[in-house]
Amino acid sequence: MSHPCPEAPKPNWLQKHLLLTTISLLRRFCDHKGSVLMLTKNICVKYGSLHDPMEAQTMMFIAQRTNIPVPKVYMSFKHKGLTYLVMQRIQGHALGRGWQQRTPESRAKLLASLKAHVAEMQELRAVSPAICSVNGGSLYDPRMPKATIRYGPFDDVHDFHDYLRDGIQDHDNHTPDVRKLIRLHNEKWEGPTFTHGDLSSINILARGDEIVGIVDWETAGWYPSYWEYTTACQVNPRNYFWRDEIDKFIHPDPKALEMERLRQRYFGDF
Template identity: 40%
Template sequence: MAYIPPLDNTETQHEGTAHLAIHNTFLRRSLTLLALKTTARFFKYDGPCARISKNLIVKTSPSVHLTEATTMEFVAANTSIPVPHVYCSFVHRNRAYIVMERISGQPFPEALKTLSDADREDIFTQLRSMIQQLRKLEPPPGTGVESCTGGSLRDPRNPRARPRFGPFKKVQDFHLWLRDGVQIKEHPEVANVHMTDQDWRDLREMAAKQDGAWSNLTFTHGDLNPFNIMIRGNQVVSIIDWESAGWYPFYWEYTSAWCGNITRKWWQDRVIKFLDPYPDELKMEITRQKWWGEV
């Protein structure tokens, strides 16, 4: 069943997700909520993540979803990719909480200051090996663009995700959603903005490719920006922030990493060190984002 965005972004987000909770006991819920009111005050918040002890953090916000915890368990069970261990997850008063391991390490950009050129290349080699493990995962028969549980997805950069979207049984349906349902053959203008002849040619080329035949769905992190790669010494000790992960078209990892880092040109130039490039699909995505831009 497709996800229907709630009017207030939270109203129905967690309906039908009770089966996704992990180690959801009264004691664990109570201790987590108590820690957020007590020990968390001694630590600095990091976005939606609150540290409650030396080794534990709680991720919670109106947009956090139980799917993220289930995804980390899925990746841990099916690959050797280091991900935070999940201790429990639950919904309390229409808000999701994920209690997980706090990773000891530095985000890649901070670690760069002390890494040698050889260390950096070794890290990219480690990342390529990890991504190849994701690429080897086989989607179950009938899988479309969806989470590892067959449910909705999250992409905080996309303004049409309110706060989730999908799932889609066909890649073409996903592509149509990405361009807000616009049928290019029927609309010579998008959002009443005048287009040049080149714009129109680019849009028709984009739509033809999006609406064509697709195969090779791959399991995708969806937000491989350098701050989601944790380093200790010269080792990748964890890949974090799996909120956008799921089964996507084969190009999505590359174009998301590239387009999602337009302010980090140095990272754009390096993603091909661990991701296979797809220049035609990148051109398609650049055209789409010009007219249906993500934030």
């Protein structure tokens, strides 16, 4: 069972034809940000073979139930193995841009706003103990060290932990670290909590001292309560400065972080 989930608008034949033609003509000339093509000042399209079609529904869910700024979804569809998401282009810059040049007051204001957005997301109540996507289905994360980028859904946190360590159960032959991981996994963990799953400074847009958008919701879903913190801590090298800010907008959970580092050491890193 899952929350009622809004369906993303689908284009009619003419809209799809016009959009695909426009992308074909403009992709060599328009600005790109990764896999996102900036069609106009106010519209962009995210497309590719690895993109999750659930991202559109997730953003619509968040827009309906919170005040978190997310791009408005105009349409979403699949065509010849590619997923297309046409959405609002939010006018703002990645929060990490010029972060070191901001005043302490500016940083504090932005982090306080971000903390409020995270708290609002965490106040969403799950209707079941399942670890799953916004519509109760499988989850998506191309960073996971598995053979497939889709996984789940799981009945509860315990089943999710079992999956993360490949079903390994406690045994005298295991190393002390692996046994410690299993003990930690088997403790009672709060969940599920709605989670963005990639709160990098790259995915947070600001204009002045205001957060105007949070983007890239493809890894979002109902996860254990610690997942937002531990995934945010997995910063990439060009975003490394962000590690010093995470505890200021997500409640720190050192035990969960230790558990995740053990899991990544023995069962695969992001």
